[in-house]
Amino acid sequence: MAEVLLHIEQLSKSFPMPGGRLLTAVENVSFTVETGSVCVLLGPSGSGKSTILRIIAGLETQTAGAVRLRGRPIAGPGRDRGMVFQAYTSFDWLPVGKNVEFGMKINGVPARERRERAARFVDLVGLTKFIDxxxxxxxxxxxxxxxxARTLANAPEVLLMDEPFGALDAETRWQMQELMVDIARDSGATIIMVTHDIEEAIFLADKIVFLSSHPGRLREVIVPDFKPAERIRNKERVLELPGFGQLERKIMRMMREEGERV
Amino acid sequence: MASPPGSRNAGVLRVRAPVSPRQSAISAVGIWVVFFGVWTLANRMGWVNPILVPPPDQVLKTLYTLFAEQGFASDVLISVERVLVAFAMACLVAVPLGVAMGAFPAIDVVLSPFVSAWRYLPAPSFIPILLMWFGTGEAPKLALLFLGVIFFLITLIADHTKEVRKELIETALTLGAGQRVTVLRVMLPAVLPSIVTAMRQMLAMTWTYLVIAEIVASTTGIGAMMMRARRFLHTDEILAGIIVIGALGLVFDMAFAALHRRLFPYLQESR
Structure with missing residues (x-):
């Protein structure tokens, strides 16, 4: 197995509730993310998967435990952990190219290099026609x-995605999923994605971290090893693989059990 | 008798039914034709005292005489200058303070209780003390206009800045932005269209305070001219002054609308 980029160690998070009680959103969750891999956090609502991602991003602080990037504990948000949200975050006052340049600009990348990199990543996501x-x-x-493109152009060590395709229609969504396969294969990016879409999780993940709900605990780490080592871009070809349906049914059963437990 | 299906939705008044450009142009002109028609009719039929309500054509003639023969243009210029100077000072203070309050809760909790309290004090109640402090020159008028809009402007800008979506701020932070870059390069450009809209609304309010200032304590400006005219029962001049103030208000509003389109071309494309 490849080298470990991120260690998530016994992570817990509780929020104060009105009335002085504590709500435990995440309890004692540990897993690792390997360099260049796609790790998907999957679970029913209330499993704390977004909270875990936000702690990794440095946008929330854990109550206990640690997140280490290459062994260093993270403190606050930083450019080494770029994040893509479900809500649209384009800076409306900047054209597409300048949006993609934004991170590089504030981090002092020289103008020429910035433009070249932006053009490359705009091309990677297929928007060259719309750069202006x-x-x-x-x-x-x-x-x-x-x-x-904006997040990747900023060269983060890990790309964090919080239900990035949740607001898209079904057709656009699978196109974006196939784009993510391209990105994972071509850029070698390390990706952590939160989703509640089982099919999306199995299609994209090298490792699925399945969380149970109320509180969010690690239930099982699933490696979809029915998929070949090289990534397959074509979604129906992955759906045709014999192991796909079996794993999908297994995860659906786990989801159902979580629902019945509440 | 049963009516055909959907017949309850026929007729002129249909909820949210679109109106053709032609209908809206005719309606816009029509309402003014009716207004001036009724006014003229009231004069012709002797329903109103012509000393108190002069006919519209006389008001227009007076308006011409005021500009051509009585140097009214200098009064208008003084009034415009007062509005612009006071409003510019208010913006210079309100924009940085409002954005800072909207961006940093630590600043908001200090300034908000102060600013909110002042907002409920009617600015004209300060006129007597402003006259004592600043005498009778330009200063008390500018101070009144400034006080009249500054607290509303700060509050509006702070509220708009608070509405900048959390995801935009978090995107900036995860791209490596510090506090300064997040506020100046993301929150400020995100809120700027709303700030210009708030300015547009508050400029209209500045005109209101201008008239109050010039009526109460001035010998120059449009309001002062109107008060002079009152002494001599020149109602036509008073009405001419009202028309000029209305026209100026409209021109400034249109200028701000044009500025908004010019500054924020990206907002037009989505409409």
């Missing part, structure tokens, strides 16, 4: 492509 367009002219799927 304002985001308000783009569809939802295209805006998410801008957000992905």
């Amino acid at each position: 367009a304002y985001p308000s002219r783009l569809s939802g799927g295209m805006r998410q492509r801008v957000a992905i």
Whole structure:
């Protein structure tokens, strides 16, 4: 197995509730994320999967435990952990190209290098024709492509995605999933994605971290090893693999059990 | 008798039914034709005292005479200057304070209780003390206009800045932005269109305070001219002054609307 990039160690998070009680969202969750792999956090609502991702991003502070990136504990948000959100985050006042340059600009990348890198990543997400367009002219799927390109162009060590395709229609969603396969294969990015879409999880993941709900605990780490080592871009070809349906049914059963437990 | 299906939705008044450009143009002109028609009719039929309500054509003639022969343009210029100077000072203070309050809760909890309290004090109640402090020059008028809008402007800008979506701020932070970059490069451009809209609304309010200031304590400006005219029962001049103030208000509002389109071309494309 490849080298470990991120250690999530006995992570817990509780929120104070009105009335002085504590709500435990995440309890004692540990897993690792390997360099260049796609790790998917999957679970029913209330399993704390977004909270875990936000702690990794440095946007929330854990109550106990630690997140280590290459052994160093993380403290606050930083450019080494870029994040793509479900809500659209394009900067409406900047054209697509300048949106993608934004992270590099504030981090002092020289103008020429910035433009070249931006052009490359705009091309990677298939928006070269729209590089000078304002985001308000783009569809939802295209805006998410801008957000992905902007984050990747900033060269983070890990790409964090919080239900990035949750607001998209079904067709756009599988196109974006196939784009993510391209990105994982071509850029070698390390990706952690939160989703509640079982099919999306199995299609994209090298490792599925399945969380149970109320409180969010680690239930099982699933490696979909029915998939071949090289990534397959074509979604129906992955759906055709004999192991797919079996794993999908297994995870659906786990989801159902979580639902019945509440 | 049963009516055909859907017949309850026929007729002129249909909820949210679109109106053709032609209908809206005719309606816009029509309401003014009716207004001036009724006014003229009231004068012709002797329903109103012509000393108190002069006919519209006389008001227009007076308006011409005021500009052509009585140097009214200098009064208008003084009024415009007062509005612009006071409003610019208010913006210079309100924009940084409002954005800071909207961005940093630590600043908001200090300034908000202060600003909110002042908002409920009617600015004209300060006129007597402003006259004592600043005498009768330009200063008390500018101070009144400034006080009249500054607290509303700060509150509006702070509220708009608080509405900048959390995801935009978190995106900036995860791209490596510090506090300064997040506020100046993301929150400020995100809120700027709303700030310009707030300015547009508050400029209209500045005109209100201008008239109050010039009526109460001035010998120059449009309001002062109107008060002079009152002494001599020149109602036509008073009405001409009202028309000029209305026209100026409209021109400034249109200028701000044009500025908004010019500054924020990206907002047009989505409409």
